[in-house]
Amino acid sequence: MSTIKYYWEDLEPGSVRELGSVTVSAEEIKEFAEQFDPQPFHVDEAAGRRSIFGNLCASGWHTCALAMKLTVENFLRDSASMGSPGLENLRWLKPVYPGDTLTLKHTILESRPLRKRLDTGLVRSAWEMANQNGETVLQMEGYGMFRRRHPGTPEA
Amino acid sequence: MSTIKYYWEDLEPGSVRELGSVTVSAEEIKEFAEQFDPQPFHVDEAAGRRSIFGNLCASGWHTCALAMKLTVENFLRDSASMGSPGLENLRWLKPVYPGDTLTLKHTILESRPLRKRLDTGLVRSAWEMANQNGETVLQMEGYGMFRRRHPGTPEA
Numbered sequence: 001m002s003t004i005k006y007y008w009e010d011l012e013p014g015s016v017r018e019l020g021s022v023t024v025s026a027e028e029i030k031e032f033a034e035q036f037d038p039q040p041f042h043v044d045e046a047a048g049r050r051s052i053f054g055n056l057c058a059s060g061w062h063t064c065a066l067a068m069k070l071t072v073e074n075f076l077r078d079s080a081s082m083g084s085p086g087l088e089n090l091r092w093l094k095p096v097y098p099g100d101t102l103t104l105k106h107t108i109l110e111s112r113p114l115r116k117r118l119d120t121g122l123v124r125s126a127w128e129m130a131n132q133n134g135e136t137v138l139q140m141e142g143y144g145m146f147r148r149r150h151p152g153t154p155e156a
Numbered sequence: 157m158s159t160i161k162y163y164w165e166d167l168e169p170g171s172v173r174e175l176g177s178v179t180v181s182a183e184e185i186k187e188f189a190e191q192f193d194p195q196p197f198h199v200d201e202a203a204g205r206r207s208i209f210g211n212l213c214a215s216g217w218h219t220c221a222l223a224m225k226l227t228v229e230n231f232l233r234d235s236a237s238m239g240s241p242g243l244e245n246l247r248w249l250k251p252v253y254p255g256d257t258l259t260l261k262h263t264i265l266e267s268r269p270l271r272k273r274l275d276t277g278l279v280r281s282a283w284e285m286a287n288q289n290g291e292t293v294l295q296m297e298g299y300g301m302f303r304r305r306h307p308g309t310p311e312a
Protein backbone atom coordinates (compact mmCIF):
# COMPACT_ATOMS: atom_id res chain seq x y z
CA MET A 1 0.00 0.00 0.00
CA SER A 2 1.23 3.46 -0.83
CA THR A 3 0.52 6.47 1.31
CA ILE A 4 -1.41 9.33 -0.19
CA LYS A 5 0.76 12.27 -1.18
CA TYR A 6 -1.69 14.11 -3.41
CA TYR A 7 -5.17 15.08 -2.36
CA TRP A 8 -7.27 17.42 -4.51
CA GLU A 9 -5.84 20.49 -2.76
CA ASP A 10 -2.30 19.45 -3.75
CA LEU A 11 -2.98 19.51 -7.50
CA GLU A 12 -2.31 23.07 -8.53
CA PRO A 13 -3.31 24.46 -11.92
CA GLY A 14 -0.18 25.04 -13.96
CA SER A 15 1.83 22.31 -12.27
CA VAL A 16 3.69 20.01 -14.66
CA ARG A 17 4.79 16.44 -13.94
CA GLU A 18 7.11 14.19 -15.93
CA LEU A 19 5.53 10.76 -15.69
CA GLY A 20 8.32 8.59 -17.03
CA SER A 21 8.91 6.49 -20.12
CA VAL A 22 7.93 3.14 -21.56
CA THR A 23 9.27 1.20 -24.55
CA VAL A 24 6.86 -0.88 -26.64
CA SER A 25 7.86 -4.01 -28.57
CA ALA A 26 6.41 -5.55 -31.73
CA GLU A 27 5.20 -8.49 -29.63
CA GLU A 28 3.33 -6.19 -27.25
CA ILE A 29 1.81 -4.23 -30.14
CA LYS A 30 0.53 -7.43 -31.76
CA GLU A 31 -0.68 -8.98 -28.50
CA PHE A 32 -2.77 -5.92 -27.60
CA ALA A 33 -4.14 -5.57 -31.12
CA GLU A 34 -5.04 -9.24 -31.47
CA GLN A 35 -7.24 -8.85 -28.41
CA PHE A 36 -8.76 -5.43 -29.03
CA ASP A 37 -7.93 -3.90 -32.41
CA PRO A 38 -7.07 -6.56 -35.00
CA GLN A 39 -6.74 -4.22 -37.97
CA PRO A 40 -4.07 -5.57 -40.36
CA PHE A 41 -1.55 -2.74 -39.74
CA HIS A 42 -1.64 -3.46 -35.97
CA VAL A 43 -1.20 -7.26 -36.08
CA ASP A 44 0.99 -8.02 -39.09
CA GLU A 45 4.37 -6.53 -40.07
CA ALA A 46 3.89 -7.06 -43.81
CA ALA A 47 0.42 -5.46 -43.75
CA GLY A 48 1.89 -2.58 -41.74
CA ARG A 49 4.58 -2.02 -44.38
CA ARG A 50 1.93 -1.94 -47.12
CA SER A 51 -0.28 0.51 -45.17
CA ILE A 52 -0.14 4.32 -45.04
CA PHE A 53 1.79 3.91 -41.76
CA GLY A 54 4.73 2.18 -43.51
CA ASN A 55 5.29 -0.30 -40.66
CA LEU A 56 3.53 -2.26 -37.95
CA CYS A 57 2.11 0.33 -35.54
CA ALA A 58 0.33 0.27 -32.19
CA SER A 59 -3.41 0.57 -31.77
CA GLY A 60 -4.24 4.07 -30.58
CA TRP A 61 -5.94 2.42 -27.61
CA HIS A 62 -2.68 0.67 -26.76
CA THR A 63 -0.91 4.07 -26.77
CA CYS A 64 -3.62 5.41 -24.44
CA ALA A 65 -3.27 2.39 -22.17
CA LEU A 66 0.51 2.93 -21.98
CA ALA A 67 -0.09 6.59 -21.04
CA MET A 68 -2.45 5.39 -18.31
CA LYS A 69 0.15 2.91 -17.05
CA LEU A 70 2.70 5.72 -16.62
CA THR A 71 0.05 7.98 -15.06
CA VAL A 72 -0.87 5.37 -12.46
CA GLU A 73 2.69 4.29 -11.68
CA ASN A 74 4.13 7.78 -11.41
CA PHE A 75 1.23 9.88 -10.14
CA LEU A 76 -2.19 8.36 -9.39
CA ARG A 77 -0.70 5.60 -7.22
CA ASP A 78 0.34 8.29 -4.73
CA SER A 79 -2.92 10.22 -4.99
CA ALA A 80 -6.44 10.08 -3.61
CA SER A 81 -7.76 9.34 -7.12
CA MET A 82 -11.44 8.45 -7.41
CA GLY A 83 -11.59 7.76 -11.12
CA SER A 84 -12.42 9.82 -14.18
CA PRO A 85 -15.69 10.86 -15.83
CA GLY A 86 -14.08 11.27 -19.24
CA LEU A 87 -11.81 12.96 -21.72
CA GLU A 88 -11.79 15.58 -24.45
CA ASN A 89 -9.70 16.19 -27.54
CA LEU A 90 -7.82 12.93 -27.77
CA ARG A 91 -5.39 13.16 -30.70
CA TRP A 92 -3.30 10.34 -32.16
CA LEU A 93 -0.79 12.59 -33.93
CA LYS A 94 1.85 10.11 -35.10
CA PRO A 95 2.00 6.31 -35.35
CA VAL A 96 3.77 4.39 -32.56
CA TYR A 97 6.21 1.83 -33.99
CA PRO A 98 7.96 -1.22 -32.47
CA GLY A 99 10.88 -0.15 -30.29
CA ASP A 100 9.57 3.38 -29.72
CA THR A 101 10.23 4.84 -26.27
CA LEU A 102 7.35 7.05 -25.18
CA THR A 103 7.72 9.77 -22.54
CA LEU A 104 4.72 11.30 -20.81
CA LYS A 105 4.15 14.82 -19.50
CA HIS A 106 1.10 15.78 -17.43
CA THR A 107 -0.10 19.33 -16.80
CA ILE A 108 -2.89 20.36 -14.44
CA LEU A 109 -5.09 22.88 -16.27
CA GLU A 110 -8.00 23.64 -13.93
CA SER A 111 -9.38 22.62 -10.58
CA ARG A 112 -12.69 23.03 -8.75
CA PRO A 113 -14.54 21.40 -5.85
CA LEU A 114 -17.62 19.31 -6.64
CA ARG A 115 -20.81 20.89 -5.30
CA LYS A 116 -22.70 17.68 -4.72
CA ARG A 117 -19.89 15.62 -3.21
CA LEU A 118 -18.20 17.75 -0.62
CA ASP A 119 -15.35 15.30 -0.10
CA THR A 120 -14.30 15.39 -3.78
CA GLY A 121 -12.67 17.81 -6.20
CA LEU A 122 -12.39 17.75 -9.99
CA VAL A 123 -9.20 18.43 -11.91
CA ARG A 124 -8.79 18.99 -15.67
CA SER A 125 -5.42 17.85 -17.02
CA ALA A 126 -3.52 17.63 -20.29
CA TRP A 127 -1.34 14.68 -21.27
CA GLU A 128 1.33 14.80 -23.93
CA MET A 129 3.29 11.74 -24.97
CA ALA A 130 6.36 12.01 -27.21
CA ASN A 131 8.57 9.43 -28.89
CA GLN A 132 12.39 9.22 -28.75
CA ASN A 133 12.61 11.69 -31.66
CA GLY A 134 10.69 14.35 -29.75
CA GLU A 135 7.58 13.92 -31.90
CA THR A 136 4.29 14.11 -30.03
CA VAL A 137 2.34 10.89 -30.65
CA LEU A 138 -0.60 11.42 -28.26
CA GLN A 139 -2.34 14.46 -26.81
CA MET A 140 -5.40 14.43 -24.61
CA GLU A 141 -7.27 16.45 -22.03
CA GLY A 142 -9.38 14.89 -19.35
CA TYR A 143 -10.95 15.00 -15.96
CA GLY A 144 -9.99 13.31 -12.72
CA MET A 145 -11.76 13.20 -9.37
CA PHE A 146 -9.70 13.33 -6.17
CA ARG A 147 -10.65 13.13 -2.53
CA ARG A 148 -10.23 16.39 -0.65
CA ARG A 149 -7.87 16.70 2.29
CA HIS A 150 -10.42 19.06 3.86
CA PRO A 151 -14.01 18.35 2.79
CA GLY A 152 -16.17 21.40 2.11
CA THR A 153 -19.18 22.49 4.14
CA PRO A 154 -22.68 22.57 2.65
CA GLU A 155 -23.69 25.95 1.29
CA ALA A 156 -26.28 27.82 3.30
CA MET B 157 -8.74 -11.70 -45.83
CA SER B 158 -12.10 -9.98 -45.92
CA THR B 159 -13.39 -8.15 -48.94
CA ILE B 160 -14.11 -4.46 -48.60
CA LYS B 161 -17.80 -3.66 -48.28
CA TYR B 162 -17.56 -0.10 -47.00
CA TYR B 163 -15.58 2.60 -48.71
CA TRP B 164 -15.92 6.24 -47.63
CA GLU B 165 -18.84 6.79 -50.01
CA ASP B 166 -20.81 3.98 -48.34
CA LEU B 167 -20.79 5.59 -44.89
CA GLU B 168 -23.85 7.82 -44.90
CA PRO B 169 -24.46 10.43 -42.22
CA GLY B 170 -27.38 9.32 -40.07
CA SER B 171 -26.75 5.61 -40.63
CA VAL B 172 -26.81 3.50 -37.46
CA ARG B 173 -25.10 0.15 -36.94
CA GLU B 174 -25.47 -2.33 -34.10
CA LEU B 175 -21.96 -3.64 -33.53
CA GLY B 176 -22.66 -6.61 -31.27
CA SER B 177 -22.03 -7.49 -27.64
CA VAL B 178 -19.21 -8.63 -25.40
CA THR B 179 -19.21 -9.96 -21.83
CA VAL B 180 -16.31 -9.09 -19.53
CA SER B 181 -15.13 -11.28 -16.65
CA ALA B 182 -13.42 -10.39 -13.36
CA GLU B 183 -10.29 -12.16 -14.64
CA GLU B 184 -10.20 -10.06 -17.81
CA ILE B 185 -10.80 -6.85 -15.83
CA LYS B 186 -7.89 -7.62 -13.50
CA GLU B 187 -5.57 -8.80 -16.27
CA PHE B 188 -6.04 -5.61 -18.29
CA ALA B 189 -5.73 -3.39 -15.21
CA GLU B 190 -2.61 -5.14 -13.91
CA GLN B 191 -0.92 -4.28 -17.21
CA PHE B 192 -2.22 -0.78 -17.81
CA ASP B 193 -4.29 0.69 -14.96
CA PRO B 194 -3.40 -0.91 -11.61
CA GLN B 195 -5.59 1.30 -9.45
CA PRO B 196 -6.88 -0.70 -6.45
CA PHE B 197 -10.55 -0.73 -7.58
CA HIS B 198 -9.54 -2.25 -10.95
CA VAL B 199 -7.29 -5.06 -9.67
CA ASP B 200 -8.71 -6.18 -6.33
CA GLU B 201 -12.27 -7.18 -5.43
CA ALA B 202 -12.02 -6.10 -1.78
CA ALA B 203 -10.59 -2.69 -2.73
CA GLY B 204 -13.39 -2.36 -5.30
CA ARG B 205 -16.02 -3.02 -2.63
CA ARG B 206 -14.50 -0.36 -0.38
CA SER B 207 -14.34 2.20 -3.24
CA ILE B 208 -17.04 4.60 -4.47
CA PHE B 209 -17.75 2.04 -7.23
CA GLY B 210 -18.88 -0.59 -4.70
CA ASN B 211 -17.25 -3.46 -6.60
CA LEU B 212 -14.32 -4.38 -8.80
CA CYS B 213 -14.79 -2.41 -12.04
CA ALA B 214 -13.06 -2.24 -15.40
CA SER B 215 -10.51 0.40 -16.34
CA GLY B 216 -12.16 2.96 -18.60
CA TRP B 217 -9.45 2.13 -21.14
CA HIS B 218 -10.51 -1.51 -21.05
CA THR B 219 -14.09 -0.44 -21.82
CA CYS B 220 -12.79 1.61 -24.76
CA ALA B 221 -10.69 -1.32 -25.97
CA LEU B 222 -13.77 -3.59 -25.86
CA ALA B 223 -15.71 -1.01 -27.89
CA MET B 224 -12.86 -1.00 -30.40
CA LYS B 225 -12.90 -4.81 -30.56
CA LEU B 226 -16.60 -4.79 -31.49
CA THR B 227 -16.05 -1.94 -33.95
CA VAL B 228 -13.29 -3.82 -35.75
CA GLU B 229 -15.02 -7.22 -35.75
CA ASN B 230 -18.40 -5.94 -36.87
CA PHE B 231 -17.59 -2.94 -39.03
CA LEU B 232 -14.00 -1.85 -39.71
CA ARG B 233 -12.93 -5.34 -40.77
CA ASP B 234 -15.21 -4.98 -43.80
CA SER B 235 -14.21 -1.40 -44.51
CA ALA B 236 -11.40 0.50 -46.21
CA SER B 237 -10.38 1.95 -42.81
CA MET B 238 -7.16 3.94 -42.74
CA GLY B 239 -7.02 4.68 -39.02
CA SER B 240 -8.20 7.54 -36.85
CA PRO B 241 -6.73 10.94 -36.01
CA GLY B 242 -8.58 11.13 -32.70
CA LEU B 243 -11.68 11.48 -30.58
CA GLU B 244 -13.78 14.07 -28.83
CA ASN B 245 -15.98 13.90 -25.78
CA LEU B 246 -15.22 10.49 -24.37
CA ARG B 247 -17.50 9.88 -21.36
CA TRP B 248 -17.31 7.00 -18.88
CA LEU B 249 -20.85 7.31 -17.55
CA LYS B 250 -21.21 4.18 -15.37
CA PRO B 251 -18.75 1.62 -14.01
CA VAL B 252 -18.39 -1.70 -15.85
CA TYR B 253 -18.57 -4.66 -13.45
CA PRO B 254 -17.57 -8.33 -13.78
CA GLY B 255 -20.16 -10.26 -15.80
CA ASP B 256 -21.53 -7.17 -17.54
CA THR B 257 -22.59 -7.66 -21.15
CA LEU B 258 -21.90 -4.55 -23.21
CA THR B 259 -23.69 -3.77 -26.46
CA LEU B 260 -22.37 -1.20 -28.92
CA LYS B 261 -24.20 1.16 -31.28
CA HIS B 262 -22.41 3.24 -33.90
CA THR B 263 -23.88 6.26 -35.69
CA ILE B 264 -22.28 8.16 -38.56
CA LEU B 265 -22.64 11.88 -37.85
CA GLU B 266 -20.77 13.67 -40.64
CA SER B 267 -18.67 12.96 -43.67
CA ARG B 268 -16.34 14.94 -45.90
CA PRO B 269 -13.54 14.24 -48.38
CA LEU B 270 -10.01 15.20 -47.39
CA ARG B 271 -8.63 18.02 -49.52
CA LYS B 272 -5.01 17.00 -49.36
CA ARG B 273 -5.44 13.26 -49.83
CA LEU B 274 -7.80 12.75 -52.71
CA ASP B 275 -8.12 9.01 -52.13
CA THR B 276 -9.38 9.45 -48.56
CA GLY B 277 -12.50 10.68 -46.79
CA LEU B 278 -13.10 11.58 -43.15
CA VAL B 279 -16.11 10.42 -41.14
CA ARG B 280 -17.24 11.64 -37.70
CA SER B 281 -19.06 8.97 -35.67
CA ALA B 282 -20.68 8.49 -32.28
CA TRP B 283 -20.36 5.32 -30.22
CA GLU B 284 -22.69 4.37 -27.41
CA MET B 285 -22.12 1.29 -25.28
CA ALA B 286 -24.80 0.05 -22.86
CA ASN B 287 -24.83 -2.70 -20.25
CA GLN B 288 -27.43 -5.47 -19.86
CA ASN B 289 -29.64 -3.10 -17.81
CA GLY B 290 -29.82 -0.60 -20.64
CA GLU B 291 -27.55 1.88 -18.85
CA THR B 292 -25.08 3.71 -21.08
CA VAL B 293 -21.56 3.06 -19.78
CA LEU B 294 -19.51 4.72 -22.55
CA GLN B 295 -20.15 7.50 -25.03
CA MET B 296 -17.67 8.91 -27.48
CA GLU B 297 -17.39 10.81 -30.73
CA GLY B 298 -14.48 10.42 -33.05
CA TYR B 299 -13.00 10.53 -36.50
CA GLY B 300 -12.16 7.79 -38.94
CA MET B 301 -10.39 7.92 -42.30
CA PHE B 302 -11.57 5.65 -45.11
CA ARG B 303 -10.32 5.10 -48.62
CA ARG B 304 -12.62 6.41 -51.32
CA ARG B 305 -14.18 4.16 -53.91
CA HIS B 306 -13.77 7.00 -56.42
CA PRO B 307 -10.82 9.29 -55.63
CA GLY B 308 -11.43 13.01 -56.14
CA THR B 309 -9.77 15.19 -58.73
CA PRO B 310 -7.47 18.07 -57.78
CA GLU B 311 -9.21 21.43 -57.61
CA ALA B 312 -8.38 23.86 -60.37
